[in-house]
Amino acid sequence: MFVDRAVVELTAGTGGSGAESFRRESGVPRGGPNGGDGGRGGDIVLVADDQLSTLLDYSYRRHYKATRGQHGMGSNKTGRAGEDLELKVPPGTVVRDADSGELIGELLEPGDRLVAAKGGRGGRGNARFATSTQQAPRRWEPGEEGEERRVELVLKLIADVGLVGEPNAGKSTFLSVVTRARPKVADYPFTTLTPNLGVVELSDFRTFVIADIPGIIEGAHEGKGLGHQFLRHVERTRTLALMVPLDAEDPAAEYERLRVELESYSPELAGKPHCLVFTKADLLPDPDEIPEVDAPDAWGRFMVSSVSRVGLQALLEALHARARDTREAEEAEATEPEAW
Structure with a gap:
């Protein structure tokens, strides 16, 4: 429990x-x-x-x-x-x-x-x-x-990267593939009932921690679904990965719903740097066809498939670099002498 x-x-x-x-x-x-x-x-x-x-x-x-x-x-x-x-x-x-x-x-x-x-x-x-x-x-x-x-x-879980998405966005599958964590994975909503942590191991002994947060639905900031109960766990992450499945009816609308829920829960949380990750790329007939989603605040866009492992390495390298840069900036700010 x-x-x-x-x-x-x-x-x-x-x-x-x-x-x-x-x-x-x-x-x-x-x-x-x-x-x-x-x-x-x-x-x-x-x-x-x-x-x-x-x-x-x-x-x-x-x-x-x-x-x-x-x-x-x-x-x-x-x-x-x-x-x-x-x-x-x-x-x-x-x-x-x-x-x-x-x-x-x-x-x-x-x-x-x-x-x-x-x-x-x-x-x-x-x-x-x-x-x-x-x-x-x-x-x-x-x-x-x-x-x-x-x-x-x-x-509040301490992680470098927080995975945010609606139920069945592919967060748990992604976590189970890129780390040794073994969250429950199934094809029905709200499979994930509790947050999960996993450690990504890259070459040259580089590591970072990913937190998989239970699915967020519209109205989560008001206590609907499971998202509100666990949104606090992404408050300490250094960057967010907003995950939108390519089999969604309207990927642009789903991305916007996630942004609205984060903003409604905490403006500070919504202000954290984030990237946009399209999941389930194996369902696309043309793997190079990325949906048009207006995301000017995202620092990157990626398309991955956890099943076929398409695009995973590029995403992990980018997440590690972003988390590292943010960590170094935080440490520099903490050691900066106060102005008289």
Whole structure:
């Protein structure tokens, strides 16, 4: 089962209370206060783990609580801190406050860490309150409560290229041919019920990742069909491949519908660079006859057949080059010094 959204309730550990204690030993009649501080409560930390691909585990359990800190003790002994609770999530997880919608952070790369709920501070013991005028304080502090919050986890797949098309556009067949992924392929609409990822391997050890998104129909941005549920997964792709089958009644109208749905869902998504890919070229009597489709914003047009493998290599080389250039531009922008 593919689960790409979950809401969990997190309770970080409460800090331990400070101690009230006085030094008692032979020869020291007035040893003074020696109550130690309480230990801090444990944090709840989200960790990106590349062994995970869904948020399925969080559909079985919703409540998570870190351990509290121990109380302070005499002889100026600080209580032991509570252990942090680490929760593993797949890379590409966005973390938001479920009540306010505020973005807490993102975990994009394996090993990324994010403190989702911070443990409470330990209380001070009476040794901390000793002064020249109050040498035997009986004052101490309780530990602070750990942070409590409802957190929404949303998974957005990380891929270089996103395949976008209506049901039966040939996306899954294409993915199964050019990668080692094995999505379900059949001749009826909505065969693909969950997003699929595949790695394309080219010569000279060049690779890039393709995401196959379930079919998008008219009205997907309003929640119709499966497209709206999974359109978020193409938000992080570097380029899109809009796939139009050559057996469509009106290829130009189908291409325009895809553009409208992307724009309606997210103008930023619609602004991503895209190419136009005509699929099922083996159905054409004349393989050189490309339908007339007005696509001035597309950076390229390709005609492929996954069955006969016509045009696949040229398309893959172009997609790799485009994803590489976009990645390099992103890295250059990230390292560019800020203007004073």
